[in-house]
Amino acid sequence: DIQMTQSPSSLSASVGDRVTITCRASQSISSYLNWYQQKPGKAPKLLIYAASSLQSGVPSRFSGSGSGTDFTLTISSLQPEDFATYYCQQSYTPFTFGPGTKVDIK
Amino acid sequence: EVQLVESGGVVVQPGGSLRLSCAASGFTFDDYTMHWVRQAPGKGLEWVSLISWDGGSTYYADSVKGRFTISRDNSKNSLYLQMNSLRTEDTALYYCAKEYKYLDSGYYFDYWGQGTLVTVSS
Secondary structure (H helix, E strand, C coil): CCCEEEECCEEEECCCCCEEEEEEECCCCCCCEEEEEECCCCCCEEEEECCCEECCCCCCCEEEEEECCEEEEEECCCCHHHCCEEEEEECCCCCCECCCEEEEEC | CCEEEEECCCEECCCCCEEEEEEEECCCHHHCCEEEEEECCCCCEEEEEEECCCCCCEEECCCCCCCEEEEEEHHHCEEEEEECCCCHHHCEEEEEEEEEEECCCEEEEEEECCCEEEEECC
């Protein structure tokens, strides 16, 4: 089975900061990598699919990059509503999630 | 508007059984593969199972294989998860999720329900 890791597991940042989260797959998954945002008490929300495609309605400050085994989610200028937990997910086979990265207020 | 509404979560003893349901609306249910994803309290997301549009293909996480069975009734726009031989580690919020396929073989979950809580405890 494909294992997913994320780093860091948590980070503290301020509004306006540039934030980068890394996701790594245990084997190549091409670009079959999605990113979700989850706020407390809510279901996850899709942000990025196919490693770098922005889901409709998601602000352009979110971007994704990478292929193969190494991927990155970047928030260019952190907004108050972005404090949440972020999960990567591979959809190569079958649908493993990363352990999550919690972004909280510094 | 797409809606997924899970139900059936309760407190059950270890070794017990439970069936979860997910009622779907707002889209053509029998066009899409559906999934169950769970989240233990304070923990991350774990994919559990999927079923193809016609029920002909099913897949399970190793952690539930042989104990859980996914099914669907397209005439009722409903998804199910039969959970047997429940363990304390199955305690979680169970989400149903709709799959969206892009290009030839890319997939993501575009809609999620709000989840139903299963607690396995004596």
